[in-house]
Amino acid sequence: MKNKYIIAFMVLTISLSGCTKLDEKLNGQIGNGGINSGNVADLLNASYKAMRSPYQGPFGFWSLQEFPSDEAIVPTRAGDWDDNGAWRALHLHRWEADHTRISSSFRDLNGVSYAATNVLLYNPTPVQGAAARFLRAFAQFSILDGWGQVPYREPGEDVSLPSKVRKAPEQIDYLISELTAIIPLLTDGPNYFANKDAAKMLLMKCYLNKGAFLNRAVPTFDAADMAKVIALADEIINSGKYQLTTNYFDNFAPNNDKLSKENIFTAQNIGGSDAGDVKNMWVPPLHYNQNPNGYNGFATLSDFYKKFEAADQRIGGAYAGVTDISGVKVGFLIGQQYNEKGIAIKDRRNNNLIFTPEVSNVETDPNHLEVAGIRVIKYPIDYVNGATDKAENDWVYYRYSDVLLMKAEAQLRTGLTGPALTVVNSLRTFRGASAFGSLTVDNLLDERGREFFWEGVRRQDLIRFGKFLTPWQEKAVDNPRNLVFPIPDNQLTNPNYIQNAGY
Template sequence: MTKKNIISRAAICGLVVLAVTGCAKLDEKLYGSKSFDDPNAKAGAADLNGVYSQLFGQTDQANTYALQEHPTDEMMGPTRGTDWGDFGTWRKLHTHTWTPTHNQVNDTWDQLNIGVFRATQVISTASDNNIKAQASFLRAYFMFQIVDLYGQAPFRDPNAPVSSIPTVMSRPEATAFIIKDLEFAEANLAATSANIGVANKAAADALLAKVYLNKAVYTATTVGGPFTFAKDDMDKVITYANKVTAAGYQLEPAGKYFQDFAWDNSEQSRGNIFGFYNTTTSAPASAKNRWRMGLHYNQTPDGWNGFTTLADFYNSFQSTDERRGVAYPGLTDKVGLRAGFAVGQQYGPGGKALTQRSGKPLIFTPDVNLNFSTEAQGIRVFKYFPQPSANNTVNDDNSSNDYVILRYADVMLEKAEAIFRGGTDPNGQTALGIMNMISTPRGGKTYTSVAEADILAERGRELYWEGWRRNDQIRFGKFNDPVDQRPNASDKTRTLYPIPQRAVDTNPNLKQNPGY
């Protein structure tokens, strides 16, 4: 069987462009290639490539990723002098003070709905069931994010007149639609795929588990809860998690946590299920944003000196937990950068102690102010990291790190939560057993019992900066709690973003969310 490589050079629509010194990083264009097992160049493959390309916007530091991370207890974007002010876009996310005209609320809405429409076009025209299944999976992912972030899902029939007004599905209706799409995808996708960037059955199973785990949130009568987790839904989570296990995915062994994110994760990872496939010659959805966000200008490679974690979140890790940070072979010994959290004096190639632009020592400090921070304040996070060259330099334009959306550890923690919430595992696993299976080999806590707070905390330690924290905090009823730089609890209506005002103004079927 041959492979057909289809190359596209299409910029992702709706990227934020902010004319503030030090933030030109926001107008990067993303290009894509996708490989299909397709000996006959089946109709619809090129269009499907366009849907995958739309997905690449998920790796940007703005929009979907920002909306899912900045309002939580694990990320903030402090303003540093003239850098990272960006008209308050990051501050408003962290302080829960966004409005229906917030730029990233608007741009995320556009990106995700374009993805749904493009996928729908493929589904309506392709004749090959595998292509339809991939498009159905992608449509389900885009719509899942829309439902999670906005609570309503507009839908346009691709055969309808251009002048027609899209219908709008309620949150429960859209959730049922997503499940139907994923069930079709699961039945028709291949059991295996050439790489992480092509959806397979396990990807559909993993997303189905996530949808059922959050179904109580999406069908609640009141925005923000309370939530009732039905046993049938929790049993579904367990069923789909067990299917992923049966497909052969595994947890990384002790000492190997960061191989899911390293430059050779295509070859080394045992637990990455779905994401974006990158090579040194083609990186359509590069992971470089994830390290450039926090790297100082004088580190190797240089970065944008932006986002930080919160000290309380960092302190939730035991000092022995490898997920908190390790010296990574081939990285730390070459350019001084450690994998994980970076705090204290920073080093460069040859073990040289680095300095700030002012000449002061480059010491990342736990204290940080959202409005007024120096260039060294705030603990940085390098979960992904580039591969240094032989001469201890880094050119990360085509970084080969696959970018991960769904991975096995997430699925297993979802299974533990589902068991905790009343589900029954036919394989006999317990929430306590799964928690220790993940935490103990990492040097983390060994649990003797499991409480609800333990599960949320363990998900944070395992999945930090992967784009799931807001989703998790809402499900556990903790999203609105005060955190550093947000001293007061926010209203439960903030568990949904507003529908962009211009969308409400142009579609009478959309109704503004409560609280806006």
């Protein structure tokens, strides 16, 4: 049974300017007193809750990882989903420093970093302190990934001064050192709290992405770093605590805390009372006439969908507790849509609701507006809690399959092609896909796409594999500046920032 967090977190709607709004609105979060000051358990729980805004659901940092990639698109459907071009700008790589999603994600990720830092002011136990440091490292890794430079304060620093900023070389070294130090202090679980294996996975990601963070245009992969990835993976594998889950979508189900054998780090959601924004993983893609009533927005691209074999269980299908209630399947929704009685659903023009592979950034044909684009349901819908914003599905940050594929990638990049192929084929066979005859960086990238579609990692993968600037469906020419996001305009009052090149 899930345990409730001690308190609900007051949402950090803050500005992170170096010496003005940040300091005014984060007083209690940086150690000058304020709400919950001195109660370490409360402050630590508040740090977990702070992660909901940037991470849970598709409107925070997830949107910056998925919509600029070959996996996801938000077509403008006449007047729907226009939003002043913000969604199109993400997919077309035409964002600027005032982009709303870039600004809010930067703010909210830094909110996690500062909230976790605040915990360290109040004499936490070694376990509590290590957990806070892990959450801070987790958020700072995302900031480094997105923006290439990371603002920070040490506990108790003068908040009237601008926050300091670490550039990529210093920040990646800091993260590696910090995670190495805290791993022995962390607990072994549960997976919805900071734990040793989650920290090991984050450390693996630091070593694997190090060369990309230092040179995004031409990523490099140091053999010693890849050896670290392999060694950390083996520690997790040899622990015997995890295995691949028989039904892939059980990892994301409303009771995934019980069904999943491979989730290593999650965000706990308690159905009906204390949950993050998981519902927006199914409401924006679904049509207005489906159950629940959707927003008819998010879709994937046909070229990405074609990467799956028909027998690959990750492509989806009927799911008990979902399809029998609403007719909605999990995975990729394509073609005629039906209700739970098998009756064809109509669109608002009384045409059959047939989701098409064809989709464009701007849809103008009135007969195609409502059906353009294959839809994606990664998290099985929680109808027990009304498919609302109080869904039970724990949000998934890290899974065991990522340990396997990171190990295979590190092996491949150091010439251990045979062992890498064995690891990848063991996963593919388990998922119902045919075995590869050989392993290359290209089909490994495709495999990561199949395994982690719509999990908020695609942009990072495309950059590390040197593919982010290549044209793909509905995205043509590109600009190297887009390998990092701009520092938001409203943060540049901090003189320690240097705006990223090209913005």
